[in-house]
Amino acid sequence: MVQRPTTRRRQGGFTLLLAMGVVTMVTLAVLVSYGVVSREADVQGDSRRYKEALFAAQAGLAEGREAMRIRLGGNETYASSLLALSNAGLQVNEPGINGGDRPFLELLPGPGGAGTWNSLAIDEADLAAAERLSPSGEAYASFPRQENVRYRVFVRDDEDAVDPLAADQGLADTNKQVWLIAIGEVVGRDGSRPTRAVVQALITNENAPAVTSPGTAMTGGGSDNTYNSGGEAPTVLTDVVPTH
Template identity: 75%
Template sequence: MVQRPTARRRQGGFTLLLAMGVVTMVTLAVLLSYGVVSREADVQGDSRRYKEAYFAAQAGLAEAREAMRLRLGVEETYSVALQGMAQVNEPGLEGGDRPYFEVLPGPGGPGTWNSLAINEADLSPAERQSPSGEAYAAFPRQENVRYRVFVRDDEDGTQSGTIDDNKQVWLIAIGEVVGPAGSRPTRAVIQALITNENAHAVNSPGTVMTGGGSDNTYSNSDEVSDVLADVVTLGSPP
């Protein structure tokens, strides 16, 4: 005898299919949410690493400005400073009419990075604790943050990249945050055109006023007499 399915059995099968559909939809929603959250975390991580790289480039640029000022000395142009630095010969930066020069070579010499890592031994006690006096359990050491700075002559009247004739050169600072092994680094590049304001000093013997002598005194007897006459006139009764 063939037993036909009753209404209760048909209802149970429909409930099972409905439950499986709900579970599938919830699973898909969870996977979709996980993908959105992962992408958002990646975007925020990239933004944070870019800010770190940007601040590293800014720090390198400020340090390079001072280094160029010291290299410049009393010179009016940057020619001597450019000729005294190592030329960069790396893929993308080598050769050309306007070669790149290393402004701040790293600890390993030209071609190496400068690190912004924090050494705990260099921190003062106040920097190791909160304003309320509670010691920090840990703090970011910035061991993966580094920078390099290059300089090159701008497009002035000369064709040589080591001769500057308009007192201006480009500084190019690169900040980089190194990620985990196998991941791409995050970089920020800042360029600044700096200008040398050194000029010939103009000196003259004595004071620049009429009647100035070699001993830097003002000894014009005629003008002194005029001043005394004015004083007498102002002090006289009407």
């Protein structure tokens, strides 16, 4: 005997299919929303890490300027500074920045020597007592330590005129200008997906030799541009205009 489906059974099957469809749509909507939120979080995280890397590069660039100012001393060009860095074994031989007519030189080697990074990590012991408190005087429970923020700084000569007497033309600065290149980097927690920022600046030596001209010694000259030496006044030559 064949039993035909009743109206109640047909309604129950339709309700089950409808419920499964609703659950499927809700699941898909949740997955799509999760993907959108994850991508937005990645974008914001990349933007934050890039800003940190940019600040690290700018800090390295400022430190590099001061280092070159100290190395320059009283010299007019950067040739001696570049040569000293090269003789110290600080010429960079890494992929992308090795070789060439104008070699890259490691201006600020890290703690491990050439090829290592300088860290911007914050040591709590180095902070003053006021820096550990909020403006209202409450002690900070924690603060960013920047353990994954680091930087490197390079220097290289720019494309200036060739010095025929220089042994190494790539280090022979003649126009008192060199390039400073700073790289800031923020490394992920697992060491993957590092975010980098690169800034560079063309710095110019402002040391100028003193310019003097020969002439008679001024004695008795005052701030009012008068001559009062108590002796014979100097002879002043003036143009004589003939009259008719």
